[in-house]
Amino acid sequence: MTLFIGASLVALAVVLFILQPVVKGLHASLERDEFELTDTEARKRVALLALRDVEYDFLAEKLDEHDYRSLKAELTAEALAALEADEQAQSGAGADEDELEAEIAAIRAGLGAGSVCDACGFSNEVGSRFCASCGQAVAAEAAG
Amino acid sequence: MNKNGRFMVGLVGVAAVVTYLIWTGVSQTMVYYLTPVELMARVEADPTFHEVGVKVSGQVIKGSYARVQGELLHTFLVMDLVDESVTFPVEWRDALPDTFTDEVEVVLEGRMGADGVFEATTMLTKCGSRYEASPEDLAG
Amino acid sequence: MTILGEFALWIALPVAAWGMALGFMGGRTQRGDLVLSAERGIYAVFFLLILASLGVGAAFLGDKFEYWYVASYSNRELELFYKITGLWAGQRGSLLFWALILAFFSSVCVFQNRDKNREFMPYVAGVLQGVLLFFIVVLLFAEVNPFERLAFTPVNGQGLNPQLQNYWMTIHPPTLYLGFTSFTIPFAFAVAALLNGRLDARWIQLTRRWILTSWLFLSVGIIFGMRWAYEELGWGGYWFWDPVENASLLPWLTATAFLHSIQIQESRGMLRVWNMSLVLMTFLLTIFATFLTRSGLIESVHSFAQELKIAYIFLGFMGTILAGCIVLILYRLPKLQSENRIESFLSRESAFLFNNLMLLGFAFAVFWGTIFPLVAEWVTGEKISVGPPFFEKVNFPIGLVLLALAGIGPVIAWRRATKRNLRKNFIIPISVLLAVGTTLWFSGARHPLALVTWSICAFVLTIIGIEFWKGTRARARIEGEGYALAFMHLVARNRRRWGGYIVHVAMVMIYFAFAGAAYNVDERFHMLPGDVVEVTSPFGHTYSLTYEGLTVSLGKGDRNLLWQAIAAVSVQQNGKQKPLMTTEKRMYVTGDLPMTEVAIRSTIREDLYLILSALDDMEGAVNADANAQGIDLQVLIKPFVGWIWFGGLMLAIGTFVALWPSVDRRRVALEARSDAAAEPAMAGAAD
Numbered sequence: 001m002t003l004f005i006g007a008s009l010v011a012l013a014v015v016l017f018i019l020q021p022v023v024k025g026l027h028a029s030l031e032r033d034e035f036e037l038t039d040t041e042a043r044k045r046v047a048l049l050a051l052r053d054v055e056y057d058f059l060a061e062k063l064d065e066h067d068y069r070s071l072k073a074e075l076t077a078e079a080l081a082a083l084e085a086d087e088q089a090q091s092g093a094g095a096d097e098d099e100l101e102a103e104i105a106a107i108r109a110g111l112g113a114g115s116v117c118d119a120c121g122f123s124n125e126v127g128s129r130f131c132a133s134c135g136q137a138v139a140a141e142a143a144g
Numbered sequence: 145m146n147k148n149g150r151f152m153v154g155l156v157g158v159a160a161v162v163t164y165l166i167w168t169g170v171s172q173t174m175v176y177y178l179t180p181v182e183l184m185a186r187v188e189a190d191p192t193f194h195e196v197g198v199k200v201s202g203q204v205i206k207g208s209y210a211r212v213q214g215e216l217l218h219t220f221l222v223m224d225l226v227d228e229s230v231t232f233p234v235e236w237r238d239a240l241p242d243t244f245t246d247e248v249e250v251v252l253e254g255r256m257g258a259d260g261v262f263e264a265t266t267m268l269t270k271c272g273s274r275y276e277a278s279p280e281d282l283a284g
Numbered sequence: 285m286t287i288l289g290e291f292a293l294w295i296a297l298p299v300a301a302w303g304m305a306l307g308f309m310g311g312r313t314q315r316g317d318l319v320l321s322a323e324r325g326i327y328a329v330f331f332l333l334i335l336a337s338l339g340v341g342a343a344f345l346g347d348k349f350e351y352w353y354v355a356s357y358s359n360r361e362l363e364l365f366y367k368i369t370g371l372w373a374g375q376r377g378s379l380l381f382w383a384l385i386l387a388f389f390s391s392v393c394v395f396q397n398r399d400k401n402r403e404f405m406p407y408v409a410g411v412l413q414g415v416l417l418f419f420i421v422v423l424l425f426a427e428v429n430p431f432e433r434l435a436f437t438p439v440n441g442q443g444l445n446p447q448l449q450n451y452w453m454t455i456h457p458p459t460l461y462l463g464f465t466s467f468t469i470p471f472a473f474a475v476a477a478l479l480n481g482r483l484d485a486r487w488i489q490l491t492r493r494w495i496l497t498s499w500l501f502l503s504v505g506i507i508f509g510m511r512w513a514y515e516e517l518g519w520g521g522y523w524f525w526d527p528v529e530n531a532s533l534l535p536w537l538t539a540t541a542f543l544h545s546i547q548i549q550e551s552r553g554m555l556r557v558w559n560m561s562l563v564l565m566t567f568l569l570t571i572f573a574t575f576l577t578r579s580g581l582i583e584s585v586h587s588f589a590q591e592l593k594i595a596y597i598f599l600g601f602m603g604t605i606l607a608g609c610i611v612l613i614l615y616r617l618p619k620l621q622s623e624n625r626i627e628s629f630l631s632r633e634s635a636f637l638f639n640n641l642m643l644l645g646f647a648f649a650v651f652w653g654t655i656f657p658l659v660a661e662w663v664t665g666e667k668i669s670v671g672p673p674f675f676e677k678v679n680f681p682i683g684l685v686l687l688a689l690a691g692i693g694p695v696i697a698w699r700r701a702t703k704r705n706l707r708k709n710f711i712i713p714i715s716v717l718l719a720v721g722t723t724l725w726f727s728g729a730r731h732p733l734a735l736v737t738w739s740i741c742a743f744v745l746t747i748i749g750i751e752f753w754k755g756t757r758a759r760a761r762i763e764g765e766g767y768a769l770a771f772m773h774l775v776a777r778n779r780r781r782w783g784g785y786i787v788h789v790a791m792v793m794i795y796f797a798f799a800g801a802a803y804n805v806d807e808r809f810h811m812l813p814g815d816v817v818e819v820t821s822p823f824g825h826t827y828s829l830t831y832e833g834l835t836v837s838l839g840k841g842d843r844n845l846l847w848q849a850i851a852a853v854s855v856q857q858n859g860k861q862k863p864l865m866t867t868e869k870r871m872y873v874t875g876d877l878p879m880t881e882v883a884i885r886s887t888i889r890e891d892l893y894l895i896l897s898a899l900d901d902m903e904g905a906v907n908a909d910a911n912a913q914g915i916d917l918q919v920l921i922k923p924f925v926g927w928i929w930f931g932g933l934m935l936a937i938g939t940f941v942a943l944w945p946s947v948d949r950r951r952v953a954l955e956a957r958s959d960a961a962a963e964p965a966m967a968g969a970a971d
């Protein structure tokens with residue numbers, strides 16, 4: 001007898017639990033979460049990650065300067081495109097070269113600043129031997 | 145595109161190597177898997193069958209097991225699962241697996257000798273518990 | 285309770301059907317109420333399956349032998365532990381257990397995603413309910429109902445096979461099932477993505493974490509199985525290329541391939557059809573694995589007796605899924621194709637592709653070798669058998685190439701590697717490889733396969749070691765940190781990469797251990813008490829083993845135990861006394877012949893493995909006859925076996941590192957809104 005009651009209760013509970021949304025009009029959300037990564041945002045992240053990896057690899061001496069520069073140029077262009085696409089997707093405006101530079105600068109800040117040229121004050125990348133701005137020899141220092 | 149063409153070639157090449165490995169692997173290592181009835185028939189038909197490695201499945205005949213004292217040698221008789229009159233003797237020169245019982249089903253790999261005795265090199269016994277007992281067995 | 289459990293199983297049937305229907309309908313019509321109902325349905329099915337499982341457990345604990353399943357796998361004397369775990373001791377209960385674990389993961393998935401990935405969830409719920417429905421239908425209608433009753437109640441059950449009465453054996457199925465069933469979740473997401481067309485970058489993230497988690501469970505499950513075989517089967521072996529073993533390896537291989545090729549999709553947007561296919565195939569292979577085990581179609585020490593009904597049902601299910609997947613992929617083909625191409629043979633993309641080819645080739649060889657006997661019989665009528673020689677012959681070369689790739693991949697550059705890059709990064713590792721190879725050769729270790737394997741192991745270890753070293757040093761310099769701290773931060777900043785490297789190190793350890801089998805020692809002795817035998821290890825030292833004698837204890841220990849005959853062997857290594865080892869024969873109430881318990885002494889270099897193969901005179905020994913103390917002792921020395929288990933541990937650690945969640949995206953997004961700092965972009969990208 002108790003078994004019968006128990007079984008009925010279980011069945012009833014389950015059925016009510018499942019039917020309630022339909023009967024009472026309770027809805028689960030089907031909308032994309034505002035915090036969810038969009039496709040363009042994901043691509044942007046990947047591009048920036050690739051850039052950061054390249055910086056790291058260069059600093060870890062896995063890439064020599066030549067490979068580093070050519071890879072970086074390529075990845076920078078892609079990152080720019082990804083950034084632009086993301087900006088457009090989000091606000092409809094175009095991306096800035098400046099914005100990209102800001103992102104890259106932030107990456108570098110995360111990695112540590114390079115050496116400042118004595119002659120012209122330009123902030124060079126880590127490991128640079130010649131200033132990228134004026135061409136003077138630069139003391140290759142580690143981050144300060 | 146040139147690059148693409150080269151990739152396809154590489155891909156096909158690797159696939160070809162793997163296929164070749166598998167092909168020769170199978171042909172070189174496969175063994176016939178026979179019942180005692182089939183085994184006896186082949187041995188009769190082809191005298192050189194003694195050279196060939198085979199796999200045979202059958203059942204150990206109750207009471208046929210004997211252990212040669214002092215030597216690492218076990219002997220027993222195996223019969224066909226379907227036609228129980230077809231039997232042959234087996235010599236096994238290794239430790240007995242734990243699941244070896246009086247009427248266990250075995251899968252033997254080895255060679256049928258010219259003397260009619262099967263020299264087994266590997267032995268698999270069917271894991272007993274996996275047999276789903278019939279209700280009659282349980283009633284006992 | 286048991287009857288309630290049976291009832292619960294029956295209720296689960298319409299609930300799962302309802303959930304499946306509503307999930308798909310809700311997704312199609314975009315009705316949130318239908319979807320909510322479907323998702324609740326998943327929780328409901330989980331609840332009902334818990335009740336059903338508890339019902340089976342109660343039957344075991346209550347010695348309810350009127351249930352066929354309980355009578356077949358238990359008896360009154362069985363230890364409590366094995367009664368509790370009786371749920372998965374046999375075919376029927378383990379099917380229910382599979383469904384239970386699947387329902388668990390489904391509930392976790394639904395719960396985790398109650399606020400996110402909402403576009404996918406309707407179809408995800410539908411697919412999960414569909415798979416659950418399949419298993420419930422099988423349980424209820426394919427004559428494998430664990431609640432089936434006999435026409436009478438036996439006085440006592442048959443008891444559990446003693447070989448299954450072992451800790452490892454009990455843990456082994458659950459860990460494997462955790463691996464197998466969890467692959468259903470990424471499968472569900474893949475199908476959902478194909479249905480709703482959201483095949484973009486988000487899908488990658490979703491899928492990758494689940495697959496990595498499932499992969500972890502499956503890896504651990506496989507290694508546990510190996511450990512069980514090693515300890516319990518008493519032959520000193522840990523892998524036999526048994527069809528069921530092979531079947532568990534197949535999804536592992538395809539999942540490993542996915543974990544690599546997904547990185548190409550992530551960075552270059554390529555291989556989308558390929559990756560999607562890998563996810564679908566992995567799930568299919570998990571179903572294939574359970575199909576193989578249950579249908580008994582292929583000879584295996586594992587397989588249940590041949591049950592054709594189940595075989596056909598599973599075949600039908602797999603066929604339907606395969607057909608459905610093909611249709612879906614073709615349907616979405618336009619969206620999946622990409623314009624990018626691989627630029628160069630010498631690039632990381634290329635290495636990953638090659639890795640995938642090798643893994644799939646390996647899987648194909650294993651698959652083919654496993655089903656070949658079946659196919660051959662069907663085609664030619666002749667029965668053939670394909671055994672370990674085949675698998676070793678084909679898989680060893682492929683395995684070695686894979687090992688080498690594990691070293692090459694991390695170092696070769698993305699897009700295109702220049703000759704400079706190659707020279708720079710490979711010169712030291714290759715030198716190490718040659719040095720190790722030469723040293724081994726000259727020190728007498730000339731077994732070709734072992735030599736090559738160990739040399740490549742050194743190669744990979746060198747590369748990964750250098751990676752860690754360079755990375756740590758670079759970071760230490762830049763951040764001004766100590767090396768220990770730098771190392772930890774380095775790993776934390778890019779968990780996926782460094783976690784992956786740790787897993788590669790683990791694989792090196794495992795290969796290293798496998799190669800040790802080339803130098804296995806196997807000797808047999810007949811001994812009387814007092815006899816001393818000497819066995820020399822490949823490392824040069826000698827063990828002196830003295831058979832001290834037999835101790836027989838009656839009826840102690842496990843309640844199903846009749847007697848134990850324990851052979852004590854004292855061990856001296858090069859004269860130094862080592863701990864006593866005991867190996868025994870145990871006779872259980874439910875067995876006909878005694879079972880063997882081996883003795884293992886593990887050190888870093890090797891395992892000393894003793895097997896009491898036979899008692900000269902079993903009757904006499906049990907009756908404590910002083911003249912019946914002779915034994916056959918088998919002595920094995922297995923170099924480096926311990927490294928398999930240690931490698932397994934490393935593998936788990938590495939995967940944990942890779943899985944460890946990074947910065948919470950929401951918190952990041954909120955911060956980014958309040959202060960437009962650039963840092964979050966960095967931190968977030970560290971995922």
